[in-house]
Amino acid sequence: MMAASPAPAAPAHEPALPPTLRRNAPLVPTDSAASRSLAAVIAILTFLAALCAGAAEIVASSADQWQGAVAQEVTIQVRPGPGRDLDADIARAEAVAKAEPGIRATRIFSKAEAERLLEPWLGSGLDLSDLPVPRLITLKLADSPVPDLKHLRAALTEALPGVASLDDHALWQQRLSTMATTFVGVGIGIVALVLVATGLAVAFATRGAMAGNREVVEVLHFVGADDDYIARAFQRRFFGLGLRGGGIGAGLALAAFALAGLLARAWRSGPAGEEIEALFGAFHIGWRGYASVLLIGVIASLVTGVVSRLTVRRFLA
Numbered sequence: 001m002m003a004a005s006p007a008p009a010a011p012a013h014e015p016a017l018p019p020t021l022r023r024n025a026p027l028v029p030t031d032s033a034a035s036r037s038l039a040a041v042i043a044i045l046t047f048l049a050a051l052c053a054g055a056a057e058i059v060a061s062s063a064d065q066w067q068g069a070v071a072q073e074v075t076i077q078v079r080p081g082p083g084r085d086l087d088a089d090i091a092r093a094e095a096v097a098k099a100e101p102g103i104r105a106t107r108i109f110s111k112a113e114a115e116r117l118l119e120p121w122l123g124s125g126l127d128l129s130d131l132p133v134p135r136l137i138t139l140k141l142a143d144s145p146v147p148d149l150k151h152l153r154a155a156l157t158e159a160l161p162g163v164a165s166l167d168d169h170a171l172w173q174q175r176l177s178t179m180a181t182t183f184v185g186v187g188i189g190i191v192a193l194v195l196v197a198t199g200l201a202v203a204f205a206t207r208g209a210m211a212g213n214r215e216v217v218e219v220l221h222f223v224g225a226d227d228d229y230i231a232r233a234f235q236r237r238f239f240g241l242g243l244r245g246g247g248i249g250a251g252l253a254l255a256a257f258a259l260a261g262l263l264a265r266a267w268r269s270g271p272a273g274e275e276i277e278a279l280f281g282a283f284h285i286g287w288r289g290y291a292s293v294l295l296i297g298v299i300a301s302l303v304t305g306v307v308s309r310l311t312v313r314r315f316l317a
């Protein structure tokens with residue numbers, strides 16, 4: 001009887017392949033510390049760019065509201081003079097204004113109200129009774145018929161020469177428009193700089209990933225993979241990182257604006273809240289602001305993908 005053959009020895013334990021060479025492992029790992037750091041940097045830069053864009057939208061919307069309010073009102077200034085009856089001159093100027101078509105309403109400022117307008121410059125508690133403080137008449141303009149301010153100015157000059165003058169606030173509207181345009185331009189410039197910084201960070205991270213996966217890239221070249229295939233692999237991975245970081249940054253920016261709106265509504269009952277609302281509105285960025293924030297998140301993702309692809313093609317050249 002033949003003896004049973006001995007059982008085959010168990011195969012020795014094979015060493016595990018490196019993570020970059022394991023089967024089904026991505027060419028560019030997205031769960032590494034470097035990838036998470038890059039996503040965090042993209043999220044921070046997107047958040048800052050979205051804040052700038054939202055702030056520019058708030059200023060632009062507030063400027064439009066201010067210009068609309070200023071354009072609907074003009075002011076007649078009646079200056080006191082020696083030997084003249086100021087009240088009679090005020091009544092005459094108001095009558096001339098009411099006779100003009102397109103004037104919806106008039107309001108005469110009292111002497112106390114006119115003096116109160118000087119408090120920001122002269123301070124409170126001063127006796128201004130001896131000073132020739134001009135009196136003001138505000139005119140509300142109608143949308144239809146459109147008032148002829150040139151004719152009204154000429155009529156006031158004819159009725160009260162050297163006493164009454166019309167201020168259409170055109171200078172203030174021009175300054176307000178210039179300020180709003182400058183602020184929006186600065187905001188766009190900051191957004192562009194932040195996107196450039198995002199591209200530089202992605203280029204640096206892509207070159208680091210290429211250097212860390214040099215052996216894998218050489219193997220892929222050996223088995224016939226071309227540069228375009230490798231560039232697409234890097235682009236997909238970095239686009240995913242950019243999409244993640246851009247989404248987080250845009251979401252945080254939207255949450256910040258929503259929180260600012262809630263705080264503004266909570267403070268609205270106090271004097272400080274009234275001043276903030278008068279300057280910046282209700283911190284509501286509107287649909288254009290929300291669209292710009294989301295667009296910045298998308299642009300950050302596209303910049304990430306495009307820059308990574310160009311960096312890889314240049315690295316492999």
